[in-house]
Amino acid sequence: MSDKTLTRMDLSEAIFREVGLSRNDSGQLVESVLNHMSDALVRGEQVKISSFGTFSVREKAARVGRNPKTGEEVPINPRRVLTFRPSHLMKDRIAAGNAQTKG
């Protein structure tokens, strides 16, 4: 369904277009935004961006997993995982935008 992949470069380009900053400065700002979000999440905070979505960190307990290929039991250590809950606005826009296209 998706034929194109956007990267940091495309986000910098959009800032260059919208605000007129140099591509270099725009790139650094994209990086700063991602770093501040990452740092907050690593501190265990959630990051809530209205009309976009919420990133939150969940603690997963230790459990015994299984290697699906060999059937062997392997211990899985307790870990922290990041989940993203899209806002209703985002869900509606993604549903509407992709409704006509053939997957």
Added chain:
Amino acid sequence: MICLYRGTMTMIRSELIQKIADENPHLFQRDVEKIVNTIFDEITDAMARGDRVELRGFGAFSVKKRDARVGRNPRTGESVEVEEKHVPFFKTGKLLRDRLNGK
């Protein structure tokens, strides 16, 4: 900087904007707002077109197709046809996943 929400520390959009503004005193506040908003808008717009957004180290946003299915109204037990739809999906990048676990 940080507000308490349901017992969890939360960073919201305006706090993210403030952090970026504090680090970039040469930029107008309204431009910082526009920069941060542009980043999130570009991501949503890309997914609405069915594109992927890959931000190495942080994570990747993509669109997943959910096939049509027969669902059930949990209150009445009645069968309802649920149409095919597209939903946003986020996969955490390796670097951030490792950082969340102190690696």
